Amino acid sequence: MASGNRLYIALGILVTAAMLAGIGAGIRRSVHPSCVTVVRVSEFDDGSYVEPEETVEGIVTSGTTQRVYLTDSMTVKEVRVKEGQSVKKGDILLVCDTRKAQLAYESCRLERMKIENKTRSAGQDQKLRKELELDLKEELLKEKKSKEAIGPGTIRASADGIVREVGDPKHPPQSGEAFIRIGSSRGCTVRGGISERLIGSFRKGDRIRLISWQNGSEAAADIDHISYCPDTSGQFAADDGLSMYQFTAKISGEDVQFEENESVGIELLSDKPEHDSGLRVMKAFVRRDNGRKYVLKRGENGKLERVFIGIGRSYSDAYEVISGLKKDDWIAFPYGKHIAEGMKTQKGTLDDLYKE
Secondary structure (H helix, E strand, O other), X not given: OHHHHHHHHHHHHHHHHHHHHHHHHHHHHHHOOOEEEEEEHHHHOOOOXXXXXXXXXXXXXXXXXXXXXXXXXXXXXXXXXOOOOEEOOOOEEEEEEOHHHHHHHHHHHHHHHHHHHHHHHOOOOHHHHHHHHHHHHHHHHHHHHHHHHHOXXXXXXXXXXXXXEEOEOOEOOOOOOOOEEEEOOOOEEXXXXXXXXXXXXXXXXXXXXXXXXOOOOEEEEEEEEEOOOOOOOOOOOOOOOOOEEEEEEEEOOOOOOOOOOOEEEEEEOOOOOOOOOOOEEEHHHOEEEOOEEEEEEEOOOOEEEEEEOEEEXXXXXXXXXXXXXXXXXXXXXXXXXXXXXXXXXXXXXHHHHHHO
């Protein structure tokens, strides 16, 4: 009887082990799928993607070359330039009569010398000496300011440029405006930052609009360089924490109305560039490796392979693909612990992925 019980127990253990082995195999098959569902690329392009927000931030790195301001003590004696004239660095722009300022400075200098003489003659009178020392400090400050107010008698161009504005010597500006403004003959250079989400929306040669955040003035410029290496300067930052890329743009042959180091808004003028490939893929199906984007595509042997792709415009939830994929290709959802290159694939739809 005891031997029979031992037999039943042994059989029970074998059956239980077999059942557990079967369940484990089922779990392994579900966790380590032997076949990955792939979706045809053309299924992503349903025309429902929202156009990206294409307004970015920029800084004017070279705009107005020079502005000449008149102080209260400066009297215009002679203007050597006129509007529209080209000037070279070192050319004389303006000659001022500084005699009034010179007289004011000499008056302050003489008054300072008088106080110094009184201080030396004060002897041991400590109270008088302290009063004179305070007067001397005050007079030294006046002398310094009067000397600075003299300014140069001759003002020259600090760089090559074109004279944009010249004031009236008889009625000089009173509102803090420049008497002479020299604009850069090489145009205005603007440096901007594009987030990773928008990097595909801007190309070399694209026309952009610059908008001054100070006075609302606008100008068109052409992008002449885009860096495809992430910016590490920290000057431009994306709110969503994405990488930023720098670009430069220039205005040529137009009147520059922007100040050096002025912040401006930048908009892409064309609503949809002619180079739009029309091929789009959801961002969830794209991964990145060392700054390059790739997808897991079904190869000719039916197995997954990594394919790097070129990105064009960036939409809210999709990328325009300009190289590396065709509409007839099939790609897999590339996330998951056990999704890897070399796995077998089976064709399906986006709905099939949602069911899984």
